[in-house]
Amino acid sequence: MSPFSALKDPTRFLFFTGKGGVGKTSLSCASAIALADRGLRILLVSTDPASNLDEMLGVNLSDTPTPIPGVPGLSAMNIDPEQAAEDYRERVIEQLGPEADSQEVSTVREQLSGACTTEIAAFDEFVGLLADDAPEFDHIIFDTAPTGHTLRLLSLPKAWTGFLETNERGASCLGPHSGLKMQEDRFRSALRCLGDPARTMIVLVTRPDKGAIREAARTSDELAELGLSNQLLAINGRFRAADPTDPVAAALVREQDEALASMPSSLAARPRDEFPLLGFDMVGIPALRALLSPSSAAPAQMEDVPNAAGDLPGINRLVDEIAAGEKGLVMVMGKGGVGKTTVAAAIAVGLAKRGHAVHLTTTDPAAHLSFVVAGEMPGLTVDRIDPVVETERYIEKIMATRGRGLDDEGKALLREDLASPCTEEVAVFHAFSRVVAEARSSFVVIDTAPTGHTLLLLDATGAYHRQMTHHLDPDAPGRVVTPLMRLQDENYTRVILVTLPETTPVSEAAALQGDLKRAGIEPYGWVINKSMAATGTRDRLLRSRLKGEHEQVDRVREKYAKRVYALDFRPEPPVGLDELRSLS
16 A cells, blocks of 8 residues: 555645545544644644544544644644534624614524524634634644535535625525625635645545445536545555455455446546555544554454344334334434445335335435435335425525515515525425425435534424424414424334444444434434444454444443344445345
């Protein structure tokens, strides 16, 4: 394996992006440590609303730079969307002046309670790091959220710059946000910085599997369209079989080789580096250092560990339990890359196989459902909530209702307001609410976006609930039923958390479960995906991972889950109706 090209002559800003679960956080942390070990001053920033930098580095982080013990010169921070939103609200309220009464302040605070404000506030923090020259750091490394959320983030400087050029009054969906106009120079500066190859490099992280590579290719093309062309491909988790006669190891090598050989030509033309699969979780400074210096890692040890997931029921049992309800909503959630799409598709196919009408959809901007299902079957409808389509539909609906009776100038101003980048968030929420309501009469299975993006959607759901119920008498007949109420109803909604038997995915699923419970949503059960123990592999590297797997399965069973189901590791991902039927 060659040294990491991104670190030979690093740009001031390094962005690590890619599909969930490919190792963005591991590689960004390892890179930050490697540069700091050279004596450079490094700031590592997570833009993921569900950041796990704290666990990886073993430090409690905040929204201000925190020095990392054991790595002189390295500081890290999380962009906290909720704290950023609260700070933003306070700045807007200050603009009202001392003459504003309590009713005005309350109204403005309510206007700024939604996910749109949260996104803008986090975006403003991100722009500040790009636009402000921070001489105390030599390099700033961004560990980003999974691809769909990151594409949204990186496109916002261009979207807001264009919007502010044509909208003199500020976006009405943001309440009194005329202050945004003052930010225009910062947005322009951020856009110039992102597109300058001398200052910014994008590291596209992927695993050597077809789904991750397909998303990396799409991301590469979309970033290039935004003017971000200085890209490096990082292939993480490359496996070399120590025993080529081991069928599991041989199949895994074959699958990876085939995925890399079929890489789209546009992506194959990018410069690339490869990093090996290691026999331990990437948690802690020693493990992260070993990622870029695998020769310094301890040799893989054979482990004689029993199959911790051997007595867990499979997906077929879960489908039987869901099918007994005759209708309802199933939401499949978890960290990116843990297999949410596979589990959601298997549940939907299993329900359809049992004779039920099923709508399978996704809120993930990356949308892999059609590739996983790869076919049609009676009773199963497969689609996705497409942000572009839903935004166009929402704009036309608003024009047809609020625009009715307006003169031409009024309609032009309304359409100008709706050109705000915030409109997409509102439109996607309305589409999500519509899909949730379908489960009153049939089964709806939602493959959600990776955790951070899903939390923002749930934040919008909560904001809408508060808005709709604020003035209602809770005892009045015919009270409104909001999407949040449906998600809180255990007879209506079953939330399934998916994880891998690894430290970080389990921790992130546990944190998500805590967020859900605080919103009054009780998860139904957990699915532990890709359990290696049952494969019987003899490969030294693969078997070295079994001890950690056993510890994480026990952790889920004993600390977090009411119900636990398991899916065994398969060298080739289950794709197509026949494979999904076999799971369910």
